[in-house]
Amino acid sequence: MKPAPFKYIAASSLDHALSLKAEYGDEARFLAGGQSLIPAMNFRLARPSVLIDINGLKDLAGVDQTSGEGIRVGALTRYRDLERDSRFLTSCPLFADALPHIAHPQIRNRGTIGGNLSHADPASELPALAVAMEGRMRLKSSTGGREVVASEFFQGLLTTDLRVDEMLVEIAFPAPKHRTGTCFMEVARRRGDFALAGVAAILTLDGEGRCAKARLALCGVGETPVDASKALSSLIGQPCTDGVIETAAAEVQKMIAPSGNVHGTADYQRHIAGVLTQRALTIAHQRACHGA
Structure with a gap:
């Protein structure tokens, strides 16, 4: 057409x-x-x-880790460039897990992080990463600028907090903390398809090896990326044993309300989300321990 x-x-x-x-x-x-x-x-x-x-606006592309304010990514930065930036992937390892799941190489050659986040497809991976990582969206118009946290930026199906005269120009992510592990996992019908469910997990351990902070966001199970971090409250202050992680995954299953689609029922999506949560938290914990 x-x-x-x-x-x-x-x-x-x-x-x-x-x-x-x-x-x-x-x-x-x-x-x-x-x-x-x-x-x-x-x-x-x-x-x-x-x-x-806006493809000619080269100033809106690239990664800046020199400002002392974490990692700042220009909205016109293409997935391909992030995949090839080893320093960025070391600082934002969730991207290392997630980027290969985004569509296919031909699309990653052209697609931009700002375009993806502004489109706000709830089945897409990057909105869930931005929420899990507590990203901040820098928005600009001809009359000024403002910042919006990722959890408030996504407001509904394909709907964001962007006003009619604004552009998303930059995304800022906090610098990685010591003893932190991350993991992104998803289940899709075929490689490159949108996920039936996907999970982005971040665990930070204290000096005794107990969970000091836990972040979790899901894609594909709601009209926006779902911030399920509150469902992990039982992890805080506890060693991340299999039983504790299993309990947290069950809480995540209770809090989400997937609608189902032609590829899977709501119950199937809920089941997949629970399984992925348990696996992602386990791997994030292992990575946090290994990096301690």
């Missing part, structure tokens, strides 16, 4: 792009990697009258 007619404008700078968005509002969409937007336009599920191409 072909998209509905639209006007194409290549932005010459960030200020130019933001002024165009302020001018055209809801009628305009930013074109970054285009891996979600262009198929939606071809099926006429999205009908922007104006496309603002």
Whole structure:
């Protein structure tokens, strides 16, 4: 199929792009990697009258770990570049687990982290990573900027806190803590498909080997990435034994409300989420111990 007619404008700078968005509002969409937007336009599920191409804004791409404020990733950074950045993957090991699950290499060559997060597909991996890692979204418009924590950025199915004149320009992640282990796992019908359920887990141990902090977010089981960290409260202050982790996984199963789909019922998704939670927490604990 072909998209509905639209006007194409290549932005010459960030200020130019933001002024165009302020001018055209809801009628305009930013074109970054285009891996979600262009198929939606071809099926006429999205009908922007104006496309603002921001691919030339090189300042919005790249990883900065020199500011002393954690890790900052430009919104136009492509998955391919993150996959090949060993320093970034060392600092953000959840990405090392998750990136190979995202679609296929051809799509990862073009797709951008900002485009993915702005699209806010709840079955996608990166929104769950951003929530688990307590990422902060830097949003900018022609009149100013603001930051939103990831858990508040995703508001519904394909819906974010972005205002009509704003762009997501950067994502900030906290610096990794000592004695912390992470793990991302998912189950999909085929390699590269969206996940039936996926789990991003982060465990930090204290000096005695007990759990000091636990973070968990899931994809594919709700209309937004699901922050299930509260369900892990039984882990805090405890050694991460098999029994304690099994209890926490059962609490996660209780708190989620998947809707099911053509590939699996809600009960199946809930079961998969519990199994993945137990496995991911176990591996995260092993990695935290190994890295101590």
